[in-house]
Amino acid sequence: MTTCTLSPADKKAYAIDVGKVLVKKHGKRKSYTPLQVIKASQHTKYDLDWHGWAMSLYSTSGDFTAYHDSIGETCDYASMKAEMAYDITDGASESWFDINLSWLDWPELEL
Numbered sequence: 001m002t003t004c005t006l007s008p009a010d011k012k013a014y015a016i017d018v019g020k021v022l023v024k025k026h027g028k029r030k031s032y033t034p035l036q037v038i039k040a041s042q043h044t045k046y047d048l049d050w051h052g053w054a055m056s057l058y059s060t061s062g063d064f065t066a067y068h069d070s071i072g073e074t075c076d077y078a079s080m081k082a083e084m085a086y087d088i089t090d091g092a093s094e095s096w097f098d099i100n101l102s103w104l105d106w107p108e109l110e111l
Contacts, residue, residue: 006050008087015088017044018054032058034067056080 006014021040022032032040037058038051052075055064061077068075 006053008090010046011053011084011087012090014041014044014046014050015054015057015084017046019058022058031060031063034059034063053080053084057084 018037018040021043022029022036025040026032026036034051034055037054041051041054052064052068052073055067056075056077059067064075064077
C-alpha cells in the first residue's frame with residue numbers, strides 16, 4: 001500500500017476542506033467520483049497527492065479500488081476509511097457525532 005504521511009489534525013482539516021469543495025461544486029451526494037475528489041482536493045490548501053485519503057471518505061469502495069488499480073497502486077479502502085474516521089473524530093468514536101458534517105449527504109447505515 002502506498003501511504004502518505006498526514007497528521008490526524010491535517011487529515012481532519014483536509015477531509016472537511018475537500019468535502020466543502022465537493023458539495024459546492026457538485027451538491028450533496030452519497031459519493032463522488034475519484035476525478036471529482038481529485039479536482040476538489042486541488043482546490044484546497046492541501047494540493048498534494050493525498051487524494052486516496054479523501055477518496056476513502058467520499059468515493060465508493062468500487063470506485064476507490066478501480067482508480068487505484070488504474071494507476072498501479074494497491075490501497076486498502078477499509079483501513080484508510082477507518083483511519084480517516086478515527087482521525088476526524090480525534091480518536092474517539094463517540095465524538096464522531098459532535099462534528100458538524102451536515103453539508104454532506106452520508107449514506108444511511110443498515111444494521
